[in-house]
Amino acid sequence: MLPSGYCVTRPVMKNDADISIQWTLQDIADYEYLLYCDLDGDEDYLHERDRHIFLEWPGKAKKSQIFEDPDKTALFRFWLENRRWKMANAEKCLLPGPPVTKAMGILKTLVTLSGLLSGFCLVKNLLYYEGNLPTNVSYYFLLVILLQVFLLIFIVLTPVIMRTRAVDQLHQNVSLIAGILMPVFTWMSEKAYSAGLKLIPGKKRMEMPAWKDEIIIRAPLYNQAVRWNFASIIQRFGIAFNLAAIITFSVTIGFSDRAFGWQSTIDVADDTVYHVCRNLALPWGCFIGEGTGYPSLEQIEGTRVIRSMGSTHLSAGNLHSWWPFLILATAFYGFLPRLLLALWIRKKIKIVFSSLSFNDYESDKLYRRLTTNIVVETPKKEEVKLEAVTVHENLQKAPPDQPTESPTEQFRDLRESCILLTVDLEGELDIQSLREELTKHFGREIQECLIFGQSAAHDRQLEEALKNKKIAYLAIIDQDWNAPTGQDIERIQKFISAAGDQSLLTILLTGIPEDGSPTNTDPEHLKVWKRQIAKLHDPRIGVEALIK
């Protein structure tokens, strides 16, 4: 049970209904940590805590007391917000989410910086210009443009290839390598883990194997999310690299007069280069045409550097024709695709996070705790006071099971004897044979057999009748299962006092009569009767079984 005064949920906010169901890596980290904390928790406590959170959730669709099919992602998100609030405010605990986000932020910054730096350095080197010969654009073209074009084709074709059977073979080949490499990596990671373990202090070290197991079990759940997050980081590098390339290129040509040419030892025809350039310039060709957006055939011929001819054959106008093409190609095949890809991955991450199924073992437990009602059926004794002291309670102070000696033997010399038969046994027992039996049993004639219990008025008349007789011996015949109530006890007391101080009363008990005859008494019932009659502390009253 939750401690009294324990505040389980954070205060409900106005915008709680709009809590975004969008999950982030930080949320996942916190969620996993909080699930881990609950692993060995008391089920009742966790159920009560989580159910409280559920009942605060504005998104629940209520149908009477039962809430039906809540949206798991949104519900878990609300649970997470509550638990975070609780951990941060009440328990002053640090959650792993913020450090994970911080680490990811640092990683992104480092990747961006390295992208910028590598773009700058590479372009700076590729645009190296000594002044005697034009800068050879072939390297730039190959390393910055063509390579990125191939990468782009690969990225576009990968999903298509993945759907064909051919890739299965490829995948198997990769797996073969992985099959060989995997044990090596496993061995290395095990060694690293063991070495790392030695650095961790006492209690944490003891917890590590359990953490490791949990991570191994649960990591596949977030494969997609992690994969796309890393893909996003790679795109960040690409964007930074291309941006740095474009800026460096633009600054270089803006603040220095550069000549660009191309050269090749292989006998590449000028029109081949022209066709490649024209095709590559298709995306912007219709806006910025030949001669400006990409070099014309004449410009290509005019910028080909031939070692034996030096730079004498090169016209100054043509030497400036390459840079717009190179910058535009970098932008269109490097920067823009990376940017679009980054935006697409960003969208994809959102889709992956919003489509997390939370269908695993531990989430299933949490969902059950949140969505199942807490049913409590604790008995509460009535507080209403009704002058609660009863005759019974006063009498109960007598020791239980006090043996009551039958007074039959002591009072044999009194004259009259009478049977009082409960109305419930009237017609069930053969009264004549019963009288005979009892006459034999007690050694005295039973003069009368009276019926009691029809009504209060009838019993009062019977009481009066008994007062007028000199009864030496009374036998009440009753059913053993009919344990005496307050009324029965009072009636017994009234009968014995009406019969006189010298009278004896024996309560003879029978089981359910069969064919007009009494049956054996249940010893347990007999014990209950004896216990109840003993509370009267009256030696004149005894309880016996009718059939011995």
Added chain:
Amino acid sequence: MSIMSDLPIFAFVGHPNVGKTSVLSTLAECDTAEIDRTPGTTKVNIRYPLEIDGKTLIQLVDTPGFDHHQDMVEWFENNYSKYSNPAQAFIEEYIKQPRYDHDCRIMKIIADGAIVLYVVDDSNPVRQADKNEMRILSLAGGSRMAVINSHKESGKTREKWLRELRPNFSIIRQFNAHNSWYPERKELLKAIREVDDDFRQRIDSCLQALAADWNNRLRVAAEAITELLRNCLKYRVSENIKGLSDEAIDKKRRELEEKYRNEVRRQISVTERKIRKLFKHTLWQKKLDEHPVRSGDIFAEEIVKALGMTRWQLTVATALVGAAIGGSIDAMMCGTTFLTGTIVGAAGGVLTGYFSTSTLVDVEIPNRLMSMILPSSDKDIQVMAVDNPNFVAVILDWMLLYCHEAMRWSHARRDNNEAKNSKVGFVHQISRQELAIQAAFIAWVKKGKTSNAFPDPMKNFKEFIVELLKKISNGRLLPETKNEKSLPDA
């Protein structure tokens, strides 16, 4: 006529000792209520609020038995027409007389507008007292139904009871307080729903909540069993035996085996406690300890033989575990092994299963020759669960049996008859497909292997246990009896 509050109150009234408290104990799953053959055990009204998410939906009230039915019936017959609320008028007249305390308490709850559930015990004939009480209730007014608490054979008397009850009660239901559990509780609540249409929706909500709660219990029990099995399969004890003599190694082995067994026993005991708490039993454990199977030690040979799998099941299961492990090697080798791993694994599994012994504990002792050749090789003796799937099957059967008893043991019972129970287990009845789930779970825990068919073996295994528990709960899966399975002597 009644001072009806929004909260439906259902008062269980009747003659002393007819089992009002027993019926309520079963209905409210409370085994702490005082139940005794002595009349007047219940001295005050005891309320059992049924709270769902902290909100009381209905309240069941246990009342003392009628103490002065004769005086009461006389008073009601003379006065009922004079008052709009005769029950309240009765209280006002008799409240000052302590001997009418019980009767006033009954009338108080009726005067407050409670719906009366008149409890009778039909194993005894109808008495004048019962007729008086029925008359009192009909004169006191209000909605009411009769509940026949029948725990003995009562052919003749039941007919008589029904004849007496029909004119006074439009709804009459039987309910064996000592042999009822969830389905019967549900049925009784459904019957109560019919008494007063105003409360139908509330009771429907209770029924839905109880169904959800029961389902939740089955899931929590399944989780507890799954986690128990995972922990037991993962657990191993080891000790370095470098330089020890053969005798010392043997002694060490026995010590470790006992240490392992004790830990498994402890984990089982913890899980049983969870399940007991789940099904709200506080008095019941010692009764179950006398069960012929459950009274034994889970590691004893006769228990292992009585519970767990048949030889056929064991052979199939070990073959499946072997195939799963071998298959993962095939996958790692990209199929270049032409399924050799799967075939060898399955064949090894068949042999292991068919010739397996009834031990549940496995011991790994380092090879002396290997130690001499490779001085750096492992010198630890290790004790763990056997790879044989029977380990899981035996513990699972043991726990299912426990759940079966926990579900069905009525909270009104204070006797000890269950020791005569001849039920032994369930695992014999599980299908080949279910064996595959079990095999996947074992392969995952022991070797960390998953497959496409069972991507989350822990969850798959839990769902498998949930299904078993559901079948047990709705009577579609019953434990086999002594005749069907060899059973050790109790």
